[in-house]
Amino acid sequence: MQRWPHIRSKPLADFRIFKVRSDVKLSPRTGKEHDFFVLEAPNWVNVVAVTPRDELVMVEQYRVGSDTVELEVPGGVMDPGETDPLVTGPRELREETGYAGGPPRLLGKVFSNPAILTNTTFTVLIEGCELKHATDFDSGEDIRTHLVPLAEIPALLRSGRIGHPLVHVALSHYLLLRGESGDGK
Amino acid sequence: MQRWPHIRSKPLADFRIFKVRSDVKLSPRTGKEHDFFVLEAPNWVNVVAVTPRDELVMVEQYRVGSDTVELEVPGGVMDPGETDPLVTGPRELREETGYAGGPPRLLGKVFSNPAILTNTTFTVLIEGCELKHATDFDSGEDIRTHLVPLAEIPALLRSGRIGHPLVHVALSHYLLLRGESGDGK
Numbered sequence: 497m498q499r500w501p502h503i504r505s506k507p508l509a510d511f512r513i514f515k516v517r518s519d520v521k522l523s524p525r526t527g528k529e530h531d532f533f534v535l536e537a538p539n540w541v542n543v544v545a546v547t548p549r550d551e552l553v554m555v556e557q558y559r560v561g562s563d564t565v566e567l568e569v570p571g572g573v574m575d576p577g578e579t580d581p582l583v584t585g586p587r588e589l590r591e592e593t594g595y596a597g598g599p600p601r602l603l604g605k606v607f608s609n610p611a612i613l614t615n616t617t618f619t620v621l622i623e624g625c626e627l628k629h630a631t632d633f634d635s636g637e638d639i640r641t642h643l644v645p646l647a648e649i650p651a652l653l654r655s656g657r658i659g660h661p662l663v664h665v666a667l668s669h670y671l672l673l674r675g676e677s678g679d680g681k
Numbered sequence: 682m683q684r685w686p687h688i689r690s691k692p693l694a695d696f697r698i699f700k701v702r703s704d705v706k707l708s709p710r711t712g713k714e715h716d717f718f719v720l721e722a723p724n725w726v727n728v729v730a731v732t733p734r735d736e737l738v739m740v741e742q743y744r745v746g747s748d749t750v751e752l753e754v755p756g757g758v759m760d761p762g763e764t765d766p767l768v769t770g771p772r773e774l775r776e777e778t779g780y781a782g783g784p785p786r787l788l789g790k791v792f793s794n795p796a797i798l799t800n801t802t803f804t805v806l807i808e809g810c811e812l813k814h815a816t817d818f819d820s821g822e823d824i825r826t827h828l829v830p831l832a833e834i835p836a837l838l839r840s841g842r843i844g845h846p847l848v849h850v851a852l853s854h855y856l857l858l859r860g861e862s863g864d865g866k
Contacts (some may be wrong), residue, residue, distance in 0.1 A: 497741045497750045509694055509701070511718040513797065514694060519745055525823040532745040532821065533696040537825075556682045560704055560717040562795035564779075565682045604839075606846045609794065610747035612698070616844065622710050636717065638710040640682050654857045661791045661802065663848045668853045672839045 503529055513537065514574075514613075533612070540608055540617040541584040542571035542666040545595055551643040552596050552667075553625055558638065559660070567642070567652075570595075570661045581605075585620030591632040593641045597625035604669035608662065619666040621673070651673045688714055692831065699798075718797070725755035725793055725802040726769040727851040730780055730810045731756045736828040738780050738810055743823065744845070752837075754826070755780075766790075770805030770817075776817040778826045782810035789854035795845065804851040806858070 500521035509516045514537040521524055523530050545553035552569070560567045572588040574581065582600040603619040633639060644652070651669050656666050685706035695699045699722040708715050725853040730738035737754070744751045757765065757773040777782055778812040818824060829837070834852050843849050 497743070499748060499750060500743050500823075502748075508696075511693075511701060513718060516694070516701070520799075521743075521745060523821070523823060526820065528820075530701075533698060534746055539816050540827045542705050554710035558682070558685050558706075559792075560685070560706060561719055562685075562792040562845045563684060563799075564795060565684060566792075566795050574801070585766050603840060605847060606841075607747040607751075607844045608846065609751075610744035610749060613746045614748075633710070635711065636708070636715050638685075639710060642842070652852065656789060656791075657852050659792045660820065661793065661850045664791060665849045666746065666852060668838060668849060678756075 498524060498562065500524060500530075507519050508533075509562060511539045535613045536572075537608065537613055537615045538576075539574045539615045540571065540662070541574060541581045541582070541588060542569050543585045543589045543600075543619060543660055544569060544603060544619060544621045544666055545589050545593070546621070546623045546646065546671045547625050550644055550646045552649065553589070553593055554644050556591055556640045556642060560660065564659065566659050566663075567657060568660050569666050571662075571666075581618035581620055585618075586622060589622060589625070589627050592637070594627050594629040594631045594641050595641075596628045597622040603666070604672060606662070608666055616663050617665070619669045621670065655658045683709060685709060685715075693718075720798045722758075722793065722798055723761075724759045724766070725784070725847070726757065726759060726766045726773060727802060727804050728770045728774045728785075728808045729754055729788060729804060729832065729851055729855045730774050730782060731806070731808045732780070732810050732828065735831045737831055737834065738778055739773070739810035739827045739829050740777055741825045741827060745760045747793055748783045748846065749844065750840060751844050751848075753845050754815050754851050756847075756851075766805055768802075771807060772812070774807060774813050777822070777824050779812050779814040779816045780826075781813045782807040788851070788858060791850055802847050802850070804854045806855065827847045
């Protein structure tokens, strides 16, 4: 199985948090050109922040796509010039919750949506988190912090309480690290 | 925590698989209007298809956003007029792989991305799957089927081999159903 050869790209629109372009690719199956719409966005980072009391630092915030209030982990967009998710993670954690902790560590990564988005989402683990700073919200943010016992994570995932797939993935990365995925490793 | 009151929406562009609109909402924190860009898309369905030999039916396909070949579960967009993911799931499984099985069952759902997308992604479980039909690809598809032992799912998730977050979520939903998430339920 191979990548489809690239024919041409064309920028179409700029919507601030993402740009839309068209990509024309050559289908190896049909031999014909096929055009797709692609969203360009900077990389995203989600943070699994754990306190010394086995709590997960979570954030509740309004999400405009779903028009719902979602329970998520802290996270955000890598700033221009920021190339290391281990820099973005602690910054977003501090800005959104005021918490800070020990050295950040990369837990995993996925594409944000390989069908339509060009970017990657990283999961960063920060342990030993304590409330140390004031929060610093972006103008489009209004965030409430919750501490949730780590033992409740599987129930949160199973119940559907976690509506953001990239947050689900971040928590799954953490369960897999802890060997709680059923394969005994 | 509350939803932000809606002020107005404005359609901006139609890119076939999604439309872009702007939504202006009132921030409860600042009392000011804030505008967001939102992607409208039909709901998506992913299928955890299992054979009587404890294999998962997976598909390998080129993804234009990431420009990579991804190992995924079968799935796709709910057709116009299709309102039941339990109809979409078996149809997509048949079209993409030729497999069909027993009665479909809803395993879970998440928003596709509540920050920017309006739609929902459902995970549907179909057991007892066997190869019964010819495949029927869309013009933009070229799909290869793989049978993967169920026992390999945690390693697939841990290794990063699964790059699509909604596929990661689908497999996590299945592990959670089987009680393989570490909380003993």
